[in-house]
Amino acid sequence: MGPLEVWTGGERVRLSGAGQQRVLAALLLSAGHVVPLSRLVDAVWPQDPPPTAEKRVRNLVSELRRLLGDGGSDGPVAAGAGYRLDVGEDALDAAVFDRRVRRARRHAAEGEPAEAVTEFRAALNLWRGPVLAGLECPALQPQVTSWEERRTAALEEDIDLELDLGRHHSVISELTEQVAAHPLRERLAGQLMLALHRAGRRAEALRVFHDTRGTLAEELGLDPGEQLQRLHQRILASDPGLAAPPPDRRKRVHQLPHDLADFTGRTAELNRLVSALPDEGEEATAVVINSIDGMAGIGKTALAVHVAHRLAGRFPDVQLFIDLHTHTAGEQLGTTSAALDTLLRAVGVPGEQIPDKLHQRAGLWRAELADLKALIVLDNATSAEEVRPLLPGNPGSLVLITSRRRLTDLEAACTLSLEVLPPADAVALFTRIADDARAVTEPRSVQEVVRLCGHLPLAVRIAAARLRTRPTWTLAHLIERLADQQRRLGELATGDRSVAAAFSLSYRHLTPVQQRLFRLLSLHRGTDFDAYTAAAVADITVQEAESLLEDLLDIHLLQQHTVGRYRFHDLLHTYAAQLVLEEDTEADRRAALGRVLDHYLASLQGVYRLERNGCTLVDAMVATRSAGIAFSDLAEGQTWVSNELDGILGAIRMAAADPGAPIAVAADLLLALDPMGDVAFLWPRLNGPAAEVADAARARGESRAEARARYMLGGGLWQIDRLDEGEEQIRRGIRAAQDGGDEAIPERLLNVSALLASARQNYEEALEIFQEGLAACRRSGNWWSELEILNNIAALHIIVGGRPQEALAWVTRGLELVDRVGGQPYAWLYLMINRGRARVALGRPAEAVEDFHAALKASRARAFPFQEALALQELMQATRQLGQLEQALGHAEASLAIWRQLGQEAKQTEIREVQEEIHAELNGSHPLTT
Incomplete structure (x- = not known):
């Protein structure tokens, strides 16, 4: 649609010589059809072609094939007795012109004149001048003339529509040029006359008729046609029927x-x-x-x-x-x-x-x-x-x-x-779309389906549509397919709708740095995470991580329900997890896991030092590259552990499952959680990861890691009264510590071993093992472990041995050690509880109440729920002994509420039994607490 030009990749391809241009023009004018070799010869040499004409045309075709091939096209191909050039639908302006003209005519036929004008104008704007301007080629002139006629015809159709739309002012200048270029086309002359008349330029309209009549007479010896003459008469008569239609600009x-x-x-x-x-x-x-x-x-x-x-x-x-x-x-x-x-x-x-x-x-x-x-x-x-x-x-x-x-x-x-739909609305949406008895009669199954869809409307719609179109499926079958994490996103696609495709469009518009963080964050297995964890996973600064996290939050690829903490929607997490497997190497993923483990261990070591100030065990843990988070106080550190616990345990399990991951770091992460295991009673959650790490460490021949994991597992099993299993783990832990030469863990293993013996009422055996543990503490210099064993020996004398006076002596040794080293609230708290127990056993409950109140106050101040419940339970016993039965019941109820929260069934049973006894003493004046 103008001078011949070839463009590829945004750059113009330079054609050399008229011969090459004429061959290409001939092929393009018949694109997709075979052009005979003889016709190509005629195009290059209008007269007297040389004897070598056909050979030279073939050479020109070869040059074109090379030239166009560099631009990504196959170029001309031999076909029959000639050549054919295939081009893409949008690669040739002539093809685009034809397509838009067809579209315009369809709009016009459907009564959409404005839309038709839009398409006509888009087609006409493709013209940059006469077809093949500057390229003299008589053999191609018929085709060139044909294209010029098609352009003029399209223009005339467009002008008619624009005049119908009342746009006469805007077409006058263009029509004037066209009438000058095509003085014999009466339709253009008539359009110009009508536009001028409607614009109030009646004399000029009549002049156009006069000039056109003169040209027709001079060049063809003809008068204007009937239609043009009738228009002339109507203009002379100022026919109101020629008035412009009211502007369509204000139509609704x-x-x-x-x-x-x-x-x-x-x-x-x-x-x-x-x-x-x-x-x-x-x-x-x-x-x-x-x-x-x-x-x-x-x-x-x-x-x-x-x-x-x-x-x-x-x-x-x-x-x-x-x-x-x-x-x-x-x-x-x-x-x-x-x-x-x-x-x-x-x-x-x-x-x-x-x-x-x-x-x-x-x-x-x-x-x-x-x-x-x-x-x-x-x-x-x-x-x-x-x-x-x-x-x-x-x-x-x-x-x-x-x-x-x-x-x-x-x-x-x-x-x-917008947030995801509430569960009830998601169920209602699924039921309406599925429109099936299965969705009505199985409400719980529908609830599970929408949960697996993350209550995301698009996912719910797709899942419901799939059920509706598959009458043989049951809801259970749909749930089974969606429950498979590897295939869930694949299941949430139907027709042109796809959850993964929708996510992909958001992901594509991220910067490479944002994309990398988005992918790597999927390696985090926790509920949510902070900027420190994100910085570790991506190996960037915390400030960079915060900025990127906020970017992902703004574009809704992450969510935030608590200030400073971020999380994935479940389906986005699945999508990111697929991306990280596709786009990041195993080495990249393993390195990210290693950085997260290192960050967690460094931070947990800081919390451990605040919880067990002076405990040398933390110094025997794996050295970290990360500085970890510097917590201002213990409460801040413990809050962080509570928030990150899912992520920490997830990282530990990933390390246990990956033979290339640092299992020693995973074992020390468990060890660093030891104090929080007691404070928040985390043992039911720690036991599974501990077992996985212990077995993985054994399989990899890392005895030190195995010993530490089995210590945590054995102690956790003791906490939930699985004594046989606990004893087996401690025995295996002691052997592993010996095999690995680990001098930091023996006293911890011996302490748990003694506790297990104590739980079996084996007083002498437990005391002997505790004494062995004390000796190990003195050898290692770990006076914090010594404190814990002193406290446990005191408890042994009270609970198993029935020797409260001896217990008080061990408590006194413990309190003296606390005074020497200072800052041991956790150990001091247990010592106060055991002193109170000893005083109750010695018939001095009033003194015991003071000890228990002190322990209760300290527990509440430091948010130690396990110890708070324990102190309340002991207060229940002491006040009961003092005859303060109403107070005893109050302490019982408060303790029971905490044990419920911690899932301590055995403790709840103990308290309910005492409650029944107290109610009996009160002659049944209070209803039983359930």
């Missing part, structure tokens, strides 16, 4: 997509969006802007369209929807300027009247809507900067914006971040 424009018949829930969100508008009848003072953001598949567009239909009656003039294509598969990123072009054309502005500059288009857009009540839905926006030029200026308009990113800098009346 209603282009909202259809609303969803099965739209479910979102009542609060709907009310919030609607309430941003002034009450009906109240005068608006500003354009209302509502922004809806959320993760892919959350239902932003569905909500915006639903609200738009609900409010459509309040905006009768213009209702427009435009997808900015930011997150649409197969679409390039839309520009604000292009969006304005689309919107302006939608309200009837002719294409040639749309200015080129962005600020001019924005101004025209505001002017077009100035006195209209308009509702505009801007779907898939990326930024406030992109959206601002699209906003109307009149106060009678409403703009609904959807985005996967929080548009925090947009001046919106309402900014709504």
Whole structure:
């Protein structure tokens, strides 16, 4: 559509010589069809071709094949007695012209003149001048002439439509040029006459008729046709029938997509969006802007369209929807300027009247809507900067914006971040879409399906659609398929809908650094994580991690339910986990796990030192590269452990499962959790990972790691009264410590061994093992372990040996050691409880109550729930002995509540038995507590 040009990859391909250009032109004019060799010869040599003409044409074809091949095309191919050149559908401007003209004619036939004009103009704008301008080639002239005729015909059809739309002013200058170029085309002359007449330029219109009549007579000896003559007479008579139709610019424009018949829930969100508008009848003072953001598949567009239909009656003039294509598969990123072009054309502005500059288009857009009540839905926006030029200026308009990113800098009346559906709404949505008795009769199964879908509307819709279209499936079968983590995202796809594809569109628009962090974070197995963990997993600074996490949060690839802590939606975690396997090497993943283990151990060592100040065991743990988190106090450290526990245990289990991971670090992580195991009674959760690490360490021949893991496992089993298993683990731990030469762990193993013997009422055996442990403590210099054993010996004398006076002597030794070393609240607390127990056994309950109250106060101050419950239980016994039965029952109830929270069934049973005895003593005056 102009001079012959070839472009590839944004660069122009230089053609050498007229012969090469003529051969290519001949092939392109018949693209997809065979051009005989003789015709190519004629194209190159209009007269007297040389004897070697055919050979030289073949050489030219070879050059073209090489030239076009460098640009990614196959070039001309031999076919029959000639050559054929195949090009892509959009690679040839002539093909694009034909396609758009066909589209324009279809719009015209369907009564859509404005849309037809848009397509005609897009087709005509492809022309850069005469076809093959500058290339003289008589053999191709018939085809060139044919194309010029097609262009003129398309222009005439377009002008007719534009005149019908009342756009006579805008076509006069173009028609004047065309009539001068084609003085014998009566249709163009008539169009110019009509446009001039409607523009009030009657004399000029008559002059066009006079000039055309003269040209026809001079060149062809003919008079104008009947149609042109009749138009001339009507202009002379000022026929009112020639008046321009009323402008179509103010016609009502209603282009909202259809609303969803099965739209479910979102009542609060709907009310919030609607309430941003002034009450009906109240005068608006500003354009209302509502922004809806959320993760892919959350239902932003569905909500915006639903609200738009609900409010459509309040905006009768213009209702427009435009997808900015930011997150649409197969679409390039839309520009604000292009969006304005689309919107302006939608309200009837002719294409040639749309200015080129962005600020001019924005101004025209505001002017077009100035006195209209308009509702505009801007779907898939990326930024406030992109959206601002699209906003109307009149106060009678409403703009609904959807985005996967929080548009925090947009001046919106309402900014709504969508969450997943509440479970009940997700069940209702699934049931409505499935439209099946299976969904109605098995409500619990439906609840499980929507849970596996993460209550994400898109996922729920797809799962329901799959059930509806598969009558042989049961809900149990669907649940089985969705429960498989490896295939879940694959199951959540149907037709052109796919949860993974929706996520992919968000992921593609991340920077490489953001993408890497997103992938690596999937290696974290906890519920949520902080910036320190993210920094470790990606090997970046905490400041960099915070910035990237906030970016991922803004684009809804992460969630945040507590300040400073981030988490994945379940399906996004699954998606990221698939990506990390596809895009990161095993070495990359293992290195990330190693950094996280190192960070966790360094941080836990800090908490351990605060909990067990002076305990030398922490110095025997694996050295770390990370400095870990510096906690200001023990409470802060323990809060961090509680928050990160899922992640810590997940990392430990990953290390146990990966033969290349540092199992010694995993074992020391368990060891560092020892104090928190007591404080928060974590043993039921620690035992599984401890068993996995112990077995993995044994399989890898790492005896020190095995010994430490078996110590934790044996102690944890003792805590939940699985004594036989605990004893076996401790025996194996002692052997492993000997094999590995681990001098730091023996006293810990001996302490648990003695506790197990004590639990079996083996007083002498337990005392002997405790004494052996004390000797080991003195050899290692670990006076904290010595404190713990002194305390346990005191408890042994009270509970098993029945020797409270001896117990007090051991408590006194322990308290003296606490005074010497200072700062041992945990050990001091247990010593106070055991002193109170001894005093109760010696018949001195009043003194015991003072000890228990001191222990209770310290437990509460340091948030030690296990010890708090224990102190309350002992207070129950002491006050009962003092005859203070009402107080005893109060302490019993408080202790029972904590034991319930900790899942301590045995302790609950003990207290209920005492409660029954106290009630009996009160002659049944109080109902039994259950």
